[in-house]
Amino acid sequence: MWGLLLTSVLLLGQATLASPAGRCTCKEPHKAAGWCRVHEVGYVGDVTIRSAWLFDAVDPYGHDVDLTMYPVPCPVCLRALAEDGFCPEHKWGFVQKRAYFSLITHHLAKGTVQPASTLQCAVCRRNAKGHGWCDRHRVGMIGSVALRNRQEYDEAVVADDVLREASKIASRCDRCAVALITGTQCPYIVMKDGKPFHRDPATIPGAQRQPAAR
């Protein structure tokens, strides 16, 4: 019963918070996602993000969509809306009619938040410090988010890896990191075979590196 209740109230959309101004939340048990205003650092799944722009673009909060004012634009999006799926073209994922603008938060929103300190299984606790699958309990942890569907978990790990790479890139170029998540144009880094591929600026005609935004 408690587990069901937890599932119903702790979907990512409700649990992703910015910390109150002036109070550091870095050392508090990590939620599925959160942003510490004191140290300007965010957490999504098991990835630490130091770029506010990237944290924003990952869209940890999700959004309610007014479907009367803005009809969902394409058949794939419509199917995603009905089936809690993801539209790769428009980069929209839906969970319980709530829209998420990145693959990783779409996957995480399907899980339940279970901080490591609350887990009784040692393997699950270890997994919750990064990510991993527990065969015994048939649950995958990505940070403090538990996913019980193996395929969902495997796909989430791929998205989690992309986010981790984006977070590294953000230290040099916020916009490039955001582009990696949103699938928009970045002249320096493109996705190749599902992984970030760094292009040599010297090979890009007219390329001029943008300064990091922060």
Place this chain on the structure above:
Amino acid sequence: MRLVSRIGLTVSLSLIAPAAFAGAHTWDIWEVFSNASGTIQFVEMKDPIGTAEDFIGGHQIRGNPSGALYTIANSLSGATNNKFWLVATPAFAALPGAPVPDEIKPSGFLFAVSDTSVDYVSLDTMTWAAGALPLDGIHSLQRPGMNLAPVSVVNSPTNFHGDTGSVNAAPPIPGVPGLTVAKNVADGSSLTVSFNTATCGDSNDHQILYGQKSGLPAALGGQFTLLGGTCNIGGTSPYTWTATPDAADGSGLIWFLVVGENNANKEGLWGTQTGNVERTGPGTNGASNVCSITTKDVGSSCGN
């Protein structure tokens, strides 16, 4: 399996406190506008889905493939749901009907007129086919909804405060000099009509206005009465005018002229008569009132 203890539940529930992370990622490029020279431009964004996406300062707007770049100077204050934001060139801001832009790019273009997309960098892109951007100074490209391809509509810029308007940045429609005619058949029922579009840089659509002898003005400077028009003959000369009209007044005389028009119910100059006086029809500014025309543009001095 009991992965979650009741203590864990208590801890987790205590984390659910309302707090907002102000971002900027839900804004979409919503409307783009340019005149033919690119001096009068705006880019409008809309936040159709966010609530507090006000940290737009530092983000960029970029035209592609030109790479024209504008870095947003200021963030916003207040709720953003269904709000617009407007950046424009100084020449746009000076036009009648323009709402006050939220920001002005002091020099240079927001995007090139040959560009085929505008980015809200890394977050959203509006894309259109080459040549699809209207440059008539009236129409813009606007999204009819989130993630939808833009369509051409009459421009409707709106700023963050909700002030909206529409501008007319169309160049004046010039007159059409160099009119000559040749019969294709002996009875004149088919004519080849030639006219000069080069002298005045005239890229407009055109139409033939005609009348009969009884429609000529009774005195110099008087009004011409028309029988009708052959509409939308295009922008290139010559034009083969077939099934030319007959006079109904028994005179056997048909007069005609070629005028430019902007496909927005406005025609150009007819040309002047003795005394350097513009010839006039019955409509506003002496317009013909045929072919859906409601007014005449008298702002040009070329070709009259």
